[in-house]
Amino acid sequence: MILVLTAIVFALIGLAVGGAGVWLAVLGGSWYYIFAGLGFLLTAFLLFTRRPSALTAYALVIVGTLAWAIWEVGFDWWQLGPRGGVIILLGLWLLLPAIRARLGFTSPTGQVYRAGAGTLGGAVLLSLLAAAYSMTQDPLDKTGSLPEAQAGATADYGGQVADNEWHQYGRTPYGQRYSPLSQITKDNVSSLEVAWQYQTGDVKRPDDVGETTYQVTPLKIGNMLYVCTPHNWAIAIDATTGEERWKYDSNPGMNPNRQHQTCRGVSYYADAAAAPGSACATRVYLPTSDARLIALDAQNGKVCTSFADQGTLHLEQGMRYQPAGYYYSTSPPVISGGKIIIGGAVNDNYSTQEQSGVIRAFDVNTGALVWNWDSGNPDVTTPLPEGQTYTTNSPNSWSVFSYDEALNLVYIPLGNQVPDQLGMNRSEAVERFSSSIVALDMGTGQVRWVRQTVHHDLWDMDVPAQPVLLDINGRKALVGPTKQGDIYVLDRATGEPIIPVKEVPAPGGAIPEDHASPTQPLSGLTFSPPPLQDSSMWGITMFDQLACRIQFHRLRYEGRYTPPSLQGTIVYPGNFGTFNWGSVAVDPERQVMFGMPTYLAFTSRLVPRADIPPKGQDEKGSEQGLNRNDGAPYGVYMGPFLSPLGIPCQAPPWGYVAGVDLKTGDIAYKHRNGTVYDMTPLPLPLKVGVPGIGGPMITKGGVAFLGAAVDNYLRAYDLTTGKQLWQARLPAGGQSTPMTYATDDGTQYVVMVAGGHGSVGTKPGDYIIAYRLPKK
Structure with a gap:
């Protein structure tokens, strides 16, 4: 019976693999599965x-599979395993005595000879040896070193921020995410321990939208930390003890039409004209998910009623359309020269009648409008007259700004016009400013320069990250990470490339009503991955890998910037981006960069308006599911490119840490980052290289800190080599950017917020955790 059942299993596998293999071959994919299916059927x-x-027949299947797999992917264990895992297990099954005892032949004299296992055993052993060898190799790893700091090197950190403090989202106006503190070093970082832990009490609710995330980076001024929470509470915490000093709840309500429920940070302001210690002499500005900006007294959390309308600035003013829940601010504004400059997030792909993406400067004390820059009407920046409105759906900026007070410029990372996948009827101004980095005069709001990173964007490749400012080889530079993986290194005074940018041919063939740009820009410093191929497809087993191969050939894909289609298109790099709002960190003394490139393919499929079903109860326009684009001729289905088992169809690694020498533009190292510990039913610490969203931080001690990955850890790395030095288990997802500071006694702390991320499915929480070296 066991032999019959085994034969049936092999026959069924042969029929399934061979039949699907024929389908794959017809689509233009590998012929291997046809031959493998025939081998199973013969066995x-x-x-x-x-x-x-x-x-013997099955031994040939094993040897043939091994040869094909190595030819396709080399000695990469994570890609060899799915190709041969099931086949080797079945080979071991056939070697069991219970199977071999039933196979044999009878001699003319009547003697029964049992089947030998030498050939099959040799094939299995050869495959196991190849697997063992591949586990010692990583053909995708890039090893190297960044240059060390030169003796006596100095750098411009931006702003007047004491070394022991962290005044803005990226510590200073330059957004470097770099601290001059050096108590924690490569040699002692492994001794870090928890100093204190605080829980905000703002936890994820049953009626929250899916994209409820905790992404805040705390500020540290004096001996206080200032944070916000996903539901827009502002909290002050003692920097030494972690004890709460005050809490303010802005009560933004629960609107199911919001695409995001988050807060990335608050902004701090000290009024030089106010008497020290007087009410609202120092302030914290809190952006909310119902489109308000609230001024609070930094000492006690009370509302500063002298600002705007009794302490509240209503950001929906000047909008022609005001659908509730479609517009809000998720990132902290910047404050300079007596002005507070703020953008706003607009729901992706909800409707053609949404709020404007206007950037506005208000008087920081009174809330009066000083200037407005609307990318749909870019030349008129004087305050909008009463009764007029800003351009509907003009490209918006939902991320973080940086600025250079000496140049009097603020740098805006701009997104696309809604709907993101449809480029029909865009104005000349929109075509110019979509998916670009724009430098605005902080005094007037006038455009000083613009650098577009995608032409006629049809892929939601908005510039998601705060531009980072530093001096490179004596030149005032800007480093701009993008979703598509290009790092733009520009002269921040003029926008001209320091590292060359060239135009390269791009795929055509957009839908008849639209067009695709014939070329796209490509930076000389890029983390854009190689194009996907049939052999790039992945799975836990040969079966789901085969399903991914078939799907790959059924979808439209001609490389980066393949236009959206009715057939369905692979978008790679995908909508989460190679880089996202977490940006990168730079060491301005060594002039090097540390980042976390992520690779996760997405798919998009346009749906004619007549074919869009009635609106569902839990339907959101976002990176996943149906985006309705009300008012447009097409909606779009979007989501990660996943196998039938719900794992990425493209082979890992899906996430790296990487170091770049900005003086030369060379990528020094690139290592897999993160494990599948929190991605699988069993907590396996397998270092595959996993996706992440969040940002890094660097210290003068030569250590880079990063959470972000979808396993719940905070990690420390040697900035020079990228080698992991330390990790700490977090009680929830760490999709925020860490920061560091020192207290008056000289103790350096590293702080991480662990609250999870709705889109990547990490564990929600409300934790703020501080680490320090053991006290002597």
Whole structure:
């Protein structure tokens, strides 16, 4: 019976693999699965007829599979395993005595000879040796070193921020995410321990939108930390003890039409004209998910009623359309020269009648409008007259700004016009400013320069990250990470490239109503991955890998910037981006960069308006599911490119840490980052290289800190080599950017917020955790 059942299993596998293999070959994919299916069927027949040659036949399947797999992917264990795992397990099954005892032949004298296992055993052993060798190799790893700091090197950190403090989202106006503190070093970082832990009490609710995330980076001024929470509470915490000093709840309500429920940070302001210690002499500005900006007294959390309308600035003013829940601010504004400058997030792909993406400067004390820059009407920046409105759906900026007070410029990372996948009827101004980095005069709001990173964006490749400012080889530079993986290194005074940017041909063939740009820009410093191929497809087993191969060939894909289609298009790099709002960190003394490139393919499929079903109860326009684009001729289905088992169809690694020498533009190292510990039913610490969203931080001690990955850890790395030095288990997802500071006694702390991320499915929480070295 066992032999019959084994033969049936082999026959079924042969039929399934061979049949699907024919489909794949017709689509233009690998022919291997046809031959593998035939091998399974031949083995099944020989098993049914009890012939010992079944073992030899299956040995040929194993050897053929091994040769094909190594030819396709080399000695990469994570890609060899799915190709051969099931096949080797079945080979071991055939070697069991219970199987071999039933295979044999009878001699003319009547003697029964049992089947030998030498050939099959040799094939299995050869495959196991190849697997063992591949586990010691990583052909995708890039090893190297960044230059060390030169003796006596100095750098411009931006702003007047004491070394022991962290005044803005990226510590200073330059957004470097770099601290001059050096108590924690490569040699002692492994000794870090928890100093204190605080829980905000703002936890994820049953009626929250899916994209409820905790992404805040705390500020540290004096001996206070200032944070916000996903539901827009502002909290002050003692920097030494972690004890709460005050809490303010802005009560933004629960609107199911919001695409995001988050807060990335608050902004701090000290009024030089106010008497020290007087009410609202120092302030914290809190952006909210119902489009308000609230001024609070930094000492006690009370509302500063002298600002705007009794302490509240209503950001929906000047909008022609005001659908509730479609517009809000998720990132902290910047404050400079007596002005507070703020943008706003607009729901992606909800409607053609949404709020404007206008950037506005208000008087920081009174809330009076000083200037407005609307990318749909870019030349008129004087305050909008009463009764007029800003351009509907003009490209918006939902991320973080940086600025250079000496140049009097603020740098805006701009997104796209809604709907993101449809480029029909865009104005000349929109075509110019979509998906670009724009430098605005902080005094007037006038455009000083613009650098577009995608032409006629049809892929939601908005510039998601705060531009980072530093001096490179004596030149005032800007480093701009993008979703598509290009790092733009520009002269921040003029926008001209320091590292060359060239135009390269791009795929055509947009829908008849639209067009695709014939070329796209490509930076000389890029983390854009190689194009996907049939051999790039992945799975836990040969079966789901085969399903991914078939899907790959059924979708439209001609490389980066393949236009959206009715057939369905692969978008790679995908909508989460190679880089996202977490940006990168730079060491301005060594002039090097540390980042976390992520690779996760997405798919998009346009849907004619007539074919869009009635609106569902839990339907959101976002990176996943149906985006309705009300008012447009097409909606779009979007989501990660996943196998039938719900794992990425493209082979890992899906996430790296990487170091770049900005003086030369060379990528020094690139290592897999993160494990599948929190991605699988079993907590396996397998270092595959996993996706992440969040940002890094660097210290003068030569250590880079990063959470972000979808396993719940905070990690420390040697900035020079990228080698992991330390990790700490977090009680929830760490999709925020860490920061560091020192207290008056000289103790350096590293702080991480762990609250999870709705889109990547990490564990929600409300934790703020501070680490320090053991006290002597």
